[in-house]
Amino acid sequence: MPRTEMYYFTGTGNSLSVARMLATHLDGALIPIAALDDQDEILSEADVIGITFPTYYADVPAIVRRFARKLVARPDAHVFGVITYGGAFGAALHYLDGFLQLRGHGLNAGFGVHMPQNAFYKSWENRPRAFRRSVQRARAIATAVEKRQTGMNYTNRLLQTAITPFAKRFERSSIRFLEQAAGIASPSGLALEALIPLVDQTYSATDACTGCSICAQVCPVGNITMENGRPVWHQHCENCLACFNWCPTDALRGSVSKKEYRYKHPELTMQDMIRQRDFESTG
16 A cells, blocks of 8 residues: 555644544554644655644644645645534635645645534534544545545535635634734734734633643643743644643633633543654654
């Protein structure tokens, strides 16, 4: 079988779960994007390249944008993107295609996988069913990739078609939300990608914090350090909320996270999160 590389970014485990299944089906290497973030250029000789990540604000996470702008693929490589989402993912696949094209090779195919919502509570959500369907969906995506199918493949084409034309409007509303979340006067003139890292200015730890440093350990981009036994954020946040979801005493607070809602994929481990950034020494 041709060599396959599965790149992924995850905050709560949904995208890692899908990437693992695809890597298994396609006999591919599983590679964390966060481990490559400090590289100026990412050269791949793979025949098949998969990029799996969650959608944030119906857009592409900043770290995945940076990765796509640095990825150099073979001209004949088959490149596909897989977005995990809790509602809809807007034009994110089209954005990813544009970033990849800066290096001369856009997406050959794109897919979406619906997963449990990881940002807020949905009382009507059936998580076990979502997990079961994600397994079926991953198998179908792998088959499509093996057949080298092309184009954007949506699970709910009607909903996606209805939402896509409003992508720019949604982006503007997301920018206003993030400006408010970061305490920045609107209009700031800052793009979505520039605002997301600043939101951690509102993050803090309550008296429940024990100084265990788990938040710093699981941060995929090393944005947290411990000072005097308390976490300090350094405005390089990816908005993945791993620190919030892994805090053993639920001590973290911030403007984009709801106190009453925490989520991790049931198969996600703390070592999975650490491995994203420390891939060379652990993998």
